[in-house]
Amino acid sequence: MMTQYRIQKPIRLLFILLFVNCQFSIFNCSAQTNQFYSIEYSTGTLLGASSNFIQKFSWRGGQINGQIFLIENVAIGFKLGFNNYYSNVSPQMYDFGNGTRLYANTYRYIRKVPFQIGAVGHILPNGMIKPYLGLFFGLCYATETAMIQDVQSRKENYGFIFTPELGFYLKFGKNSPAGVKMSIAYNLATNKYTIGMREFKDLQSLNVNIGFTYMVTKR
Numbered sequence: 001m002m003t004q005y006r007i008q009k010p011i012r013l014l015f016i017l018l019f020v021n022c023q024f025s026i027f028n029c030s031a032q033t034n035q036f037y038s039i040e041y042s043t044g045t046l047l048g049a050s051s052n053f054i055q056k057f058s059w060r061g062g063q064i065n066g067q068i069f070l071i072e073n074v075a076i077g078f079k080l081g082f083n084n085y086y087s088n089v090s091p092q093m094y095d096f097g098n099g100t101r102l103y104a105n106t107y108r109y110i111r112k113v114p115f116q117i118g119a120v121g122h123i124l125p126n127g128m129i130k131p132y133l134g135l136f137f138g139l140c141y142a143t144e145t146a147m148i149q150d151v152q153s154r155k156e157n158y159g160f161i162f163t164p165e166l167g168f169y170l171k172f173g174k175n176s177p178a179g180v181k182m183s184i185a186y187n188l189a190t191n192k193y194t195i196g197m198r199e200f201k202d203l204q205s206l207n208v209n210i211g212f213t214y215m216v217t218k219r
Contacts (some may be wrong), residue, residue, distance in 0.1 A: 094105075107146070118134050144193045
C-alpha cells in the first residue's frame with residue numbers, strides 16, 4: 001500500500017500541473033496570442049554524484065515543448081522530455097560475499113522523464129533571433145539500472161525537478177512562422193536511489209537541446 005501511495009501522489013501532482021497549464025491557454029484565447037511549439041533532440045551529461053555512476057556523455061534524448069505568451073515578452077512554458085544515460089564499465093572481478101565471484105562487464109543506465117511548466121522571459125520578442133531565459137519546475141520519473149552479466153539491480157523513483165534554461169529561437173525568414181530553437185539547461189531533480197552500496201541523493205544533469213519550432217498566432 002505504501003508503494004502504491006508513493007506512485008499515485010506524483011501522478012496527482014502531474015494532473016494538477018496539466019490543469020494549470022490549460023488554464024493559462026484558455027486565459028489567452030480571448031486576445032491575440034503568439035505561441036511556440038517545438039520538437040527537439042536532447043543531449044547531455046550527468047553532474048554531481050550521479051556522474052560517478054555514469055561518466056559518458058549521452059546522445060539519446062528528446063523533448064517537446066511550447067510557450068504561450070501572456071504579454072509581449074513574457075510567456076508560460078511547458079515541456080516533456082526523455083533522456084537515456086548509458087555507460088559500459090570494463091570487465092572486473094566482483095565478489096558477492098557468499099563465495100560467488102564474477103568477472104564481467106557492468107552496464108549502467110539512468111533514464112529520466114521530466115514534465116515541467118514555467119515562466120519564460122524574451123529579450124527581443126519581435127526580432128529574427130529571440131533569446132530567452134526560462135525557469136521551469138515539475139515532476140521527474142527516473143529509473144536506474146546496473147547489470148553485471150545476468151544479475152540486475154533496478155530502481156524506480158519520482159522526484160521534483162527545477163530547471164533554469166537559456167536559449168534562443170531563430171526564424172527561417174522575416175515573415176516565416178517556422179525556425180530553429182537551441183537551448184542549454186541545468187536540471188536538478190530530488191530523485192533518490194541506491195545502487196549496490198552507493199546511495200545517490202539527487203539527480204543532476206546539463207543538457208543541450210536543438211530542434212524545429214513553429215509559431216502560431218491566434219486572434
